[in-house]
Amino acid sequence: MKAIVMTRAGGPDVLEFVEQETPSPGPGEVLVEVAVAGVNFMDIGARRGMAWTAAADPKVLGVEGAGRVIAVGAQVDDFRPGQRVAWVYAPGSYAQRVIVPADALVATPDGMDDRTAAAVMMQGLTASHFATDFYPVQPDNVALVHAAAGGLGLLLTQIIKLRGGTVIGRVSSADKVAIAKRAGADHVIVDATGDFAAEVLRLTNGEGVNVVYDGSGPTTFQGSLDSLRVSGTLCWYGPVLGGPGSLDIMSLPKSIKLGYAVFADHVRTPERLRSRSAQLFEWIRDGQLKVAIGGVYPLAQAARAHADMESRLTTGKLLLIP
Ligand SMILES: NC(=O)c1ccc[n+]([C@@H]2O[C@H](COP(=O)([O-])OP(=O)(O)OC[C@H]3O[C@@H](n4cnc5c(N)ncnc54)[C@H](OP(=O)(O)O)[C@@H]3O)[C@@H](O)[C@H]2O)c1
Numbered sequence: 001m002k003a004i005v006m007t008r009a010g011g012p013d014v015l016e017f018v019e020q021e022t023p024s025p026g027p028g029e030v031l032v033e034v035a036v037a038g039v040n041f042m043d044i045g046a047r048r049g050m051a052w053t054a055a056a057d058p059k060v061l062g063v064e065g066a067g068r069v070i071a072v073g074a075q076v077d078d079f080r081p082g083q084r085v086a087w088v089y090a091p092g093s094y095a096q097r098v099i100v101p102a103d104a105l106v107a108t109p110d111g112m113d114d115r116t117a118a119a120v121m122m123q124g125l126t127a128s129h130f131a132t133d134f135y136p137v138q139p140d141n142v143a144l145v146h147a148a149a150g151g152l153g154l155l156l157t158q159i160i161k162l163r164g165g166t167v168i169g170r171v172s173s174a175d176k177v178a179i180a181k182r183a184g185a186d187h188v189i190v191d192a193t194g195d196f197a198a199e200v201l202r203l204t205n206g207e208g209v210n211v212v213y214d215g216s217g218p219t220t221f222q223g224s225l226d227s228l229r230v231s232g233t234l235c236w237y238g239p240v241l242g243g244p245g246s247l248d249i250m251s252l253p254k255s256i257k258l259g260y261a262v263f264a265d266h267v268r269t270p271e272r273l274r275s276r277s278a279q280l281f282e283w284i285r286d287g288q289l290k291v292a293i294g295g296v297y298p299l300a301q302a303a304r305a306h307a308d309m310e311s312r313l314t315t316g317k318l319l320l321i322p
Helices: 041-047 114-134 151-162 174-182 197-203 218-227 270-285 299-310
Strands: 002-006 016-019 029-039 064-072 084-088 097-101 105-107 142-146 166-171 187-190 209-214 228-236 257-260 293-298 317-321
Touching (some): 105 270, 151 174, 174 187, 299 317
Parallel strands (some): 166 187, 293 317
Antiparallel strands (some): 029 064, 029 097, 064 084
């Protein structure tokens, strides 16, 4: 089978398209034919050497996708060959075939295409974690969503709107404004330098927002604090783009609450993974949640997909087709 591997950390050029042996499923595992693999920033983190450093080389990148079951290992009762499935957190997904722990699989509903199912696993579950668990958005709340035209930002915006909130989106360039607005953002601020808080305060009559969702790196951190109202919540989530460094807890203003949200906590059991993804699939089926696919690349061009994502020019979800 073909796969995208890396044998050293670095830029997109470390990714190689190679022939590999198809693995066999062990107990509790499922071998899947990958129809679509999702590209996530965490793959870029792994490629840069910020994660998975203990895993043996060559490492096959990717953690997300959708496809069809080829074979199941011992002790797998819930899945059978031929079944359509989607998954999140199965290292090795940038390949024609991947071993997925059965606990990380969900059945793809009839009528849902593989691209949509793959596109919503990581970013959709992350968005639902942020807006329903980490800070459950209330109907009168105002939220600031960074990178609002990205794959995660577009889904998060829609889920906040489904819960009755108001969204102020922040994007880095003017051409992304219409895309964020199409997802439901009430206001969109264009800024790539961290200079957005004054506009957030103007839009909220000086009060600030109830919650900021910020995974955009150190540049936005201070502006995000400044954009909050008293007792507001800062949901910080971006390990790959970088954190604010060490913080004196007494420097935090306005009795705000600050935390690092991790999607894995939202789906920490197979039951939760299946119920949370079923909710996303229902919203999609009912037309309440739209999945924007911003780029589809042949698997062999994974390096180009990474470079495009890092360029800040893409919007929506990027996918690879093996
Ligand atoms: N904690 C968790 O559980 C979790 C889960 C998934 C993802 N994440 C994090 O969420 C963030 C988004 O990841 P994603 O995979 O979901 O992709 P994504 O939402 O599609 O992110 C792409 C967006 O990131 C922004 N961006 C790209 N390069 C940037 C840079 N160098 N500096 C600042 N912003 C940049 C761009 O928005 P603008 O140019 O418009 O700002 C772009 O639209 C990443 O930080 C990732 O680590 C965290």
